[in-house]
Amino acid sequence: MLFSNIKAKWKRRALVSFLTFLLAIPTFAQSSEVPSSNLETMLIVVLSFVLIVAILILIIGLYLVSIIRMILLEDKKQKALAAGEEFDPSKEKSLWSKMMNKATDAVPVEEEESVMLDHDYDGIHELDNHLPPWWKWLFYVTIIWSIIYLLAYHVFDALPLMEEEYTIVMEDARIAHEARMALAGNNIDENNVEFSDSPEVMANGKAIYDRECVACHAPEGQGLIGPNFTDNYWVHGGSINDIFRTVKYGVPQKGMISWQSKLTPSDMRDVSCYIMSFVGTTPQNPPPPKAAEGEEYIPEDQNQTSEEPAEQPAEI
Ligand code: HEC
Incomplete structure (x- = not known):
């Protein structure tokens, strides 16, 4: 009696701690700061629920098996009693030991001789x-x-091979990186913008220029409706800050629109830097470059692009 009481108490305690654990799983999922997107959080929550359900089904299954075993034992006992035979339930092999026997096919030590x-x-x-x-x-x-x-x-090529998987992961990382960079680029303005001629900036700047600006400024910056970018004369100033400001706010009354609602700050920085790379180049294709407009821009510090390339020492 006492023993069965203790057993019942234990069972209850195990059940309570198990339920607490289950309830805690979604809390873990929510409190972790790692998931970057809502989708990921949702996936974790759904997966934890699936796990919970799977565990519950397993428990119920085991419980049902034990009940079936009890019924079968009882049945055997009745039959043995009816036939007037001895019945010892401890001699009955459990389902588990039957399974183990099947799995190992081991010969008992007593029958080793065979x-x-x-x-x-x-x-x-x-x-x-x-x-x-x-x-x-x-x-x-x-x-x-x-x-x-x-x-x-x-x-069937249904799943990606290692190399393909690598490319997918790298592509995901690139997109995530770009998103982070775009976020970081959002606080660039005309006061803190800095010139860069890194390949990324130039490539993105060129892509934007070719898409948005080419119609008015010509493919090689020679100018069409808008002014020429290949000389060092600027109507609104030739420093990166001035150019960024012109691109951002535009000169609406002269036909140059404001780009701040169409381009992100980092895109405006990139295209501004790209424009500066036209300075000093000689366009090879029509239309012919427009005449210089505005004032010559003389950089204050020598780090600007308009800096003349250093003269090569004459060969002796
Ligand atoms: C619809 C035609 C048009 C488009 C498109 C256009 N521009 Fe312009 N842009 C102009 C005109 C016109 C001016 C001259 C404004 C003035 O004289 O004040 C100008 C002036 C400028 C200037 C100032 C030049 C100077 O001498 O100070 C910059 C910089 C510039 N544009 C950059 C861009 C960029 C970058 C793009 C693309 C994102 C772009 N523009 C797209 C028409 C255009």
Whole structure:
């Protein structure tokens, strides 16, 4: 009686702590700061619920199995009693031990003689046991898996191979990086903008220029409706800050629109830097460059692009 009381208490305690654990899973998922998107958080929550349900189903399944076993034992007992035989429930093998027997196919120590070979190495004998079935099953599973793998990866191309997977991951990282950079670029303004001729800036600047500005400023910056960018004369100033300001706010009354609602700050920085790379170049294709307009820009510090390339020392 006392024993069964303790057992019941234990069961209750285990149940309570288990339920607390289950309830805590979604809290973990929510409190972790790691998920970068809502989708990820949702995925974690859904997965934890699936896990909870799976565990509950497993528990219920085990419980049902134990009930079935009890019913079967009871049935056997009734039959044995009816036939007037002795019935000892402790001699009945449990489902688990039956399963283990099937999985290992081990010969009990008492029956070892039946598989003993006549090999005798200084008194050490050899047993002729079967390969354990669990091991063979594992082997068959690997064969089945290899077929699935072959079909999925090489025949139907349903899943990405290592190299492709690498490219996908790198592409994801690039997109995430770009998003971060765009966010970082959002606090660039005409006061803190800095010139850069890094390949990324130039490539992005060129892409924007070719898309948005080419119609009025010509492909090589020679000027069309808008002024020429290849000379060092500027109507609104030739420093990176001036150019950024012109691009951002535009000169609406003269036909140069404001770009701040169409381009992000970092895009405006990139295209401004790209424009500065036209200074000093000679356009090769029509239309012919427009005449210089505005005032010559003389940089205050020599780090600007308009800096003349250093003269090569004459060869002797
Ligand atoms: C619809 C035609 C048009 C488009 C498109 C256009 N511009 Fe202009 N842009 C002009 C005109 C016209 C001026 C001259 C304004 C003035 O004289 O004050 C100008 C002037 C400028 C200037 C000042 C030049 C100076 O001498 O100070 C810059 C810089 C400039 N544009 C950059 C850009 C950039 C960058 C783009 C693309 C994102 C762009 N423009 C797109 C028409 C255009």
